[in-house]
Amino acid sequence: MGKPQHGGNGRGRSPFLTSYALTLAFITFVSVLYFKDFSSTLHQPFLHRPPRHHRRQISRPRNHLLVGVSDFWIEKAGKEQATAEPAEVQLPFAVGAAPAGCDVGQGEWVYDEAARPWYQEEECPYIQPQLTCQAHGRPDKAYQHWRWQPRGCSLPRQNSFEDKNKDIIEMETEEAYGMVLGAVLKWVESNMDPKNSRVFFVTMSPTHTRSKDWGEDTDGNCYNQTTPIKDLSYWGPGTSKGLMRVIGEVFSTSKMPVGVVNITQLSEYRKDAHTQIYKKQWNPLTPEQIANPKSYADCTHWCLPGLQDTWNELLYSKLFFP
Ligand SMILES: *[C@@H]1O[C@H](CO)[C@@H](O)[C@H](O)[C@H]1NC(C)=O
Ligand SMILES: *[C@@H]1O[C@H](CO)[C@@H](O)[C@H](O)[C@H]1NC(C)=O
Numbered sequence: 001m002g003k004p005q006h007g008g009n010g011r012g013r014s015p016f017l018t019s020y021a022l023t024l025a026f027i028t029f030v031s032v033l034y035f036k037d038f039s040s041t042l043h044q045p046f047l048h049r050p051p052r053h054h055r056r057q058i059s060r061p062r063n064h065l066l067v068g069v070s071d072f073w074i075e076k077a078g079k080e081q082a083t084a085e086p087a088e089v090q091l092p093f094a095v096g097a098a099p100a101g102c103d104v105g106q107g108e109w110v111y112d113e114a115a116r117p118w119y120q121e122e123e124c125p126y127i128q129p130q131l132t133c134q135a136h137g138r139p140d141k142a143y144q145h146w147r148w149q150p151r152g153c154s155l156p157r158q159n160s161f162e163d164k165n166k167d168i169i170e171m172e173t174e175e176a177y178g179m180v181l182g183a184v185l186k187w188v189e190s191n192m193d194p195k196n197s198r199v200f201f202v203t204m205s206p207t208h209t210r211s212k213d214w215g216e217d218t219d220g221n222c223y224n225q226t227t228p229i230k231d232l233s234y235w236g237p238g239t240s241k242g243l244m245r246v247i248g249e250v251f252s253t254s255k256m257p258v259g260v261v262n263i264t265q266l267s268e269y270r271k272d273a274h275t276q277i278y279k280k281q282w283n284p285l286t287p288e289q290i291a292n293p294k295s296y297a298d299c300t301h302w303c304l305p306g307l308q309d310t311w312n313e314l315l316y317s318k319l320f321f322p
Contacts, residue, residue, distance in 0.1 A: 096156070098153075099152075099153045101152070102150060102152060102153035103150065103151075104150040104153070104155060105150070106150060106151045107148060107149050107150035107151045108148075108149055108151070109146040109147070109148060109149070110146065110147050110148075110149045111142070111145055111146055111147075112145060112146070112147040113145045115147055116144060116145045116146060116147045117144040117145065121133070121134045121135065122134070122135070173240070173242070173243070174240075174242045174243060174245075174246050177243050177246050178246045178249070178250055181246065181247065181250045181251075182250055185250060185251065185253075185254055185256075185258070188254075188256050188258070189254065189255050189256045192256055194255075194256050194257060198257075198259065198319065199256055199257070199258045199259065200258065200259040200260075200261050200315060200318065200319075201247065201251065201258050201259070201260050201261065202261045202263060202311065202315075203244065203247065203260065203261065203262045203263055203264045204239055204243070204244075204264050205263065205264070205267055205300075205302075206236050206238060206239045206264060206267050206268045207222075207236070207238050207274075207299050207300045208221060208222040208225070208236065208270075208271040208274060208299045209221045209222070209238070209299045211225075211271075213236055213237055214229050214231070214234060214236075214271060215231075220294055221294055221297055221299050222271055222272075222274040222276055222297055222299035223276050223277065223293055223294035223297035223299075224276075224294070225271045225272045225274070225276075226272050227272050228269045228270050228271065228272055228273075229268070229269045229270075229271055230269075234268055234269060235265070235268055236268055239264055239268065244264070247260065248260075259318045259319075259322065261311065261314050261315050261318055262314075263310075263311045263314060266310065267302075267307055267311075270302070270307050273302050273303060273306050273307045274297070274298060274299045274300070274301065274302055274303070275297075275298040275300075275301045275302060275303055276297045276298060276299070277293045277296060277297050277298070278303070279298055279301070281296075
């Protein structure tokens with residue numbers, strides 16, 4: 001509960017990248033939960049589908065994670081090999097075989113300005129700030145241009161995703177978010193029993209990165225804030241009402257009841273509750289940072305004890321007094 005979800009509405013971010021990342025997240029999530037959905041989602045003709053009786057048996061124990069599915073396949077294939085002709089074993093996610101004798105871990109770095117990097121640091125809004133070296137003043141760029149070349153073979157091109165660019169559909173953030181949530185819900189519906197389980201969804205945790213948002217005329221953020229916002233209608237620009245609407249719409253169709261723990265509005269008021277500068281600093285602060293504390297204030301996470309305790313109270317109340 002202490003880890004905020006990302007509540008950005010994509011403002012200032014490329015809608016393509018947002019949708020792309022959401023789509024990727026969607027594919028990854030669904031595939032980890034349930035491989036069968038993954039193969040049909042991608043419509044990859046080269047992806048081997050198991051024979052019908054395998055499929056039926058795999059679907060029966062519904063709450064299988066990917067690991068379980070793989071184990072089952074190997075075990076099953078082993079039995080068949082002992083009895084009949086060798087079974088065609090296709091590992092989940094596999095789209096081809098590795099070249100014989102190729103160890104991709106053995107090789108060398110090749111300087112390749114044309115092929116690397118794949119993207120520019122500033123193009124990807126999802127890199128954690130402890131990794132954005134250019135933004136943090138690294139003077140050289142050569143480190144971005146090295147390509148790993150295994151000895152005697154090549155790394156597969158990222159063709160399941162990269163070369164399928166033509167199949168990547170641009171969509172609105174709300175639509176992509178709805179797809180992700182719909183997939184989660186589908187999994188929940190087929191794996192959870194409403195007779196003995198309950199499902200809750202906690203809404204987005206907001207941030208307070210610009211004091212102008214709550215009407216201050218300074219150029220600040222959550223740093224030095226000591227009191228909550230009093231304006232009951234306050235809703236920060238970083239939190240999308242559109243996504244809120246999607247959440248409501250998706251869960252209203254659910255066969256499995258999903259309790260929505262709506263922490264967003266109450267957390268919006270708490271500009272005072274963020275960690276600010278009062279946290280373990282993983283890297284020593286620079287003299288510039290020390291001179292300007294708001295520049296490194298954390299306005300995303302929250303101090304504890306604090307706001308998250310209230311999130312838990314909401315959860316308990318929903319759990320015990322629905
Ligand atoms: C933060 O508060 C301290 C103490 O009240 C004050 O000295 C300082 O100027 C404030 N800093 C900012 C950026 O508002
Ligand atoms: C959460 O509460 C806010 C404020 O009352 C509302 O605008 C929003 O739609 C709610 N979200 C959900 C998913 O119910």
